[in-house]
Amino acid sequence: MTSAPPPDSAFLARLRAVAREQAAPLRRVSCAVDADPALLPGLLDGALPWRQFAGLPAAYNPDPLRVDGRAVHLRWCAEQVVVWEELARADAGIALGLPGPAMSGHVMAELGDPQQLERYYGRLADGPVWTFFGMTEPAHGSDPAAMATTLTPADGGGLLLNGTKRFVGNGARSATGVLFARRHRGPLGVVAVLLESDRPGFTGVPLDTIGLRGLELSELRMRDVPVAEEDVLGRHRSATRQGMWAAVRTFNRYRPVVSCLALGVAQAAHDYVTGHRGDAHSAAAPRFAEFAAQLAGVRAMVLAAARSADHDPADGTLASAAKIRATRLAEDITTAAVRAFGPGARWEHPLLDKWARDARAFEFMEGTSNIQRLTLAQGYLHGRI
Ligand SMILES: Cc1cc2nc3c(=O)[nH]c(=O)nc-3n(C[C@H](O)[C@H](O)[C@H](O)COP(=O)(O)OP(=O)(O)OC[C@H]3O[C@@H](n4cnc5c(N)ncnc54)[C@H](O)[C@@H]3O)c2cc1C
Structure with missing residues (x-):
């Protein structure tokens, strides 16, 4: 994940103290965002910190979390569990509703080629920008063997994406993200695509939920959404590494x-x-x-x-x-x-x-x-x- 040595316990204790202090503003707006999750984006302009917690790579984040003056980009899972526990202790729904790469960032780190990474992180660096990770489907849950969202060749070239994803965190407010679809039959037929939400045929609708409301779980609907080969992640990898x-x-x-x-x-x-x-x-x-x-x-x-x-x-x-x-x-x-x-x-x-x-x-x-x-x-x- 990174060439630096893993963080030791003493460093993690200092990181926890910094995170606890910075997370405090989340609690102040806990009940307000729970009552109306649509308030959250308006609070990012000053009331809530987000860039420090987004886990953006160093090249795309001029304002990371700092411990003892040292920048911490949260590349290690050991750092993330310390920081995110403190965020959740303040408010888990808001923490999950903050902009940034979240789960889609992990897929990008595994599969993105240099152009795709620049396209993705370049957009996030403009921030605040939310991202989606679209796997779960209404009729098949998160069982990839039954995935019904398809990526098929379009007449005249390119590909078309069709299907529905449900329970996608921040889905309706996301500008970009990673979505899983079936390109071929069988377990190796599922691919991940990098997709902006302003494409024709793409709709995101918030769902009414009772828990973690700040996360704004959503349904994503795709009807003949145009996809290019350059959007398919992991094209440079073997079929077993996609x-x-x-x-x-x-x-x-x-x-x-x-x-x-x-x-x-x-x-x-x-x-x-x-x-x-x-x-x-x-x-x-x-x-x-x-x-x-x-x-x-x-x-x-x-x-x-x-x-x-x-x-x-x-x-x-x-x-x-x-x-x-x-x-x-x-x-x-x-x-x-x-x-x-x-x-x-x-x-x-x-x-x-x-x-x-x-x-x-x-x-x-x-x-x-x-x-x-x-x-x-x-x-x-x-x-x-
Ligand atoms: C807050 C939240 C955020 C989420 N964010 C996202 C997101 O960003 N993107 C996304 O794609 N999805 C997201 N999800 C969806 C989530 O990943 C799935 O709902 C979850 O993985 C459960 O999968 P499922 O719906 O297929 O249920 P299933 O796995 O089908 O489970 C249904 C029930 O059947 C039981 N069950 C299933 N299989 C077995 C078995 N083999 N043996 C015994 N019992 C079994 C389960 O225990 C459960 O009780 C989110 C969900 C929540 C609640």
């Missing part, structure tokens, strides 16, 4: 990030309960002391998964284990936090209500716990853990 190969490596790298987001929400709810004095806290104190130990344990697991992804993005075993544990803990703590304040808690403590809704989204993001268990079992059978 669409699904890059998708799997992206998922393995991004699952520790989803895990740290769940952890951040869990930590926020924990902070809230332990920060409130009075009956609610005293009755819940023993349970929340246990949760504190579990948060520390899962945090160590998420970091181990991130380091494993940095070392070998082809191995998603630890990433799956971390996601199962972090997701469950976020659900348990946000539920216990609401219960700690008794009847009416969701009305009287809107953040607790919000976190309980947000926490449920992580189970589905990047594959459900059942799917993670299958990956974990494969890893065990192959001696990876």
